[in-house]
Amino acid sequence: MNKSKFASPDNTGLLANRYQLIELIGKGGMGEVFLAKDIVLGGTPVAVKFLSQTVSTPKMKQNFIHEVLMSAALSQKSLHIVRAHDYGVSEAGKPFYVMEYLNGKSLKDLIPVPLPDFLNLARQICLGLQCAHQGINVEGKIYPLVHRDIKPANILVISDPILKQLVKILDFGIAKFLKSASNVSTNIAFHGTLPYSSPEQLEGGELDDRSDIYSLGVMMFEMLTGAKPWQPETDLFGAWYKAHHFEAPKTIADVNPQLQLPPQLNDLIMACLAKTPSDRPQNIAAILQVLNSVDKSITLNYPATPTPQSTPKTPVLSGLSPAIEKKCREMTWPKNKPIQEIVFPQLLETTPKSITTICMMLEQKEIHKRAVCQVHNQFIWIISPHPMLLWVTVLYTPELGFKWLPCYLNMQNTQNHQLVSALADHERYPVVCFTLEAPHKCANVLSSYIDFNRRQMLKVWVEQSKNLPPSSKAHLSKNLLKEQYKQMQSQMLQQIAGTPQAQTC
Structure with a gap:
């Protein structure tokens, strides 16, 4: 990965004498994403994300580089994590990184999803998270990675000839960097997405795997029902703080009585939403075990598409010239x-x-x-x-x-x-x-x-x-x-x- 510089994301010039910015394709709380072409690789499309937080000190720049390098190393270990190729800080102090460009849909645009699709997508999300939680080996030391912002908008779903729908998790490590940068510049302790944040995340303390598991629980609830487990009167921090800390989540049956879920899956999702980390599944492996068990149990209820009758065993064109x-x-x-x-x-x-x-x-x-x-x-x-x-x-x-x-x-x-x-x-x-x-x-x-x-x-x-x-x-x-x-x-x-x-x- 090579460091790069760019004057500003406000125009579509050449970034790092390599990336030709084409157009703005995404915008959110963490920053802006541009479609670009990698001139060095003959116009290969890439995605360039400029983060919202300005880097104003050497320490902040070092933190950004550390997080994006860890994310890049992680992306080489899992098929389900978007790959980062390059990074840099603009002259205006805007950190950015360059990712693989994937033509897919955000999970938030697919919700709600049928149960068979839910099991396929949830399993892949869990595999990506499990890889991160197991950590990256740096000079003999294992560094576990917590995402801190698991939500449908950070899950990309692309068409795949083998998996049908291939999951890619976005923005690993970025929430931690933005939180750290916010603490330095504004003394704000929280940085995340309120509807998906665990109670301990709202406290601004150190987080472990179980915080991601809570966010995953919120997202799984929403994937199946189309609604969140809570609906506060406002979207302000105080209202969500009260909901996550003191209010019991809605039940899936209350939100969607027609959705007949296996009890094992229902219990898993509600366990992920426990207020206390020790009451949740303690690792992703435990969640995968339940998902795999449910998948086997519903096979008869959701049979695969029947195989066509007696395909003739005669050679067909290979598709080659x-x-x-x-x-x-x-x-x-x-x-x-x-x-x-x-x-x-x-x-x-x-x-x-x-x-x-x-x-x-x-x-x-x-x-x-x-x-x-x-x-x-x-x-x-x-x-x-x-x-x-x-x-x-x-x-x-x-x-x-x-x-x-x-x-x-x-x-x-x-x-x-x-x-x-x-x-x-x-x-x-x-x-x-x-x-x-x-x-x-x-x-x-x-x-x-x-x-x-x-x-x-x-x-x-x-x-x-x-x-x-x-x-x-x-x-x-x-x-x-x-x-x-x-x-x-x-x-x-x-x-x-x-x-x-x-x-x-």
Whole structure:
């Protein structure tokens, strides 16, 4: 991450000789968000957030840098936290940071949501929070992160080919910085959003995970009912202080009698709203356990969309151009690769641009059975302690189930820079299937679609990896990615099966 300077967010000039501001796309209590283009990365769209608080002392600037760096490190650990790329302070003292631009909707615009969607979204929100609460390792010391401003406006929901709806949590660490800055400049102890703030947050004291759990409870109540658990006569601090400290929340049944919730879920939400932290669930893991249990219990009440009857097992077009597909079918199995069921990426020289392929070897009968299948992909990027990218391709058929094709790419390797750059240049990449039986020729070519946002992220990750200092801890990053891979597999298993509308090869 590189420091940047910009004169003012009031015009649409060039920020840090890199970001061309386009238009104001969001405004709230924490600041303003601009859509911008990253000129260095060929016009890649990014979001630039200018915070409302002016930085007037070196200490405040140091606090801002600390929080945004912690947030950036956290975003590399969780798929459900928006990624921060860059930061700086303007000449007028306005701190800002640069994020990935995601074309989605705020959760506040989707409320209320049906129970199946609620469980999907709530689980992802919890996974992001759990990652933050477990903390960031800095020089051997773990620093847990509390969000301090969990609310629907800070949850972005984007369309995703695997999860259907992918959650991204915004503004990690920013509420803490703004509170600290407000204390220095105005002696105001509170900074948050009143309807979602825990009783202890309103006191201005130190907060732990359970404060976020209280805010999560308010938000889950609202996600299901469309209303908040309290409705004070005014929106002033005193009225909300009284509500959070002394007034019992409404019940879900009172707000929406038609909503038939499993008692286990109802009890969970009301427990999150307990006035005393010790009376709430003590960690996100406890909440996830209940959500997963409820999800299993309602499967019969909310069945997945029926799978179409007897899909013919005949090959379909891969979606690749005829020239690229022809080139793939002419590929031969590399002599330096063993004859066994393995998977690896390979750059294929094509005109006008090279294309990255996934090569795999399977028994011929399995290749035939997977001739018509769903093909999905996912990417997980980690910077610290070593830049590494996990690229996962998944083949799914109801008959054979899932075939997982993971590739771990060391992003200090210049050849992998070329592979990922070429991957980002095309909407689709080929999955070339070679037979395990001699003569080990290409028996089929599938393809997987990469949406625009993911391709832009791949470009950003390549550029980031080029500017990072040398590291010799690839094995540590690979171990971290393996843990995230297990989590991702669980999510994909739940989402892909029973979604016949998903992309086919």
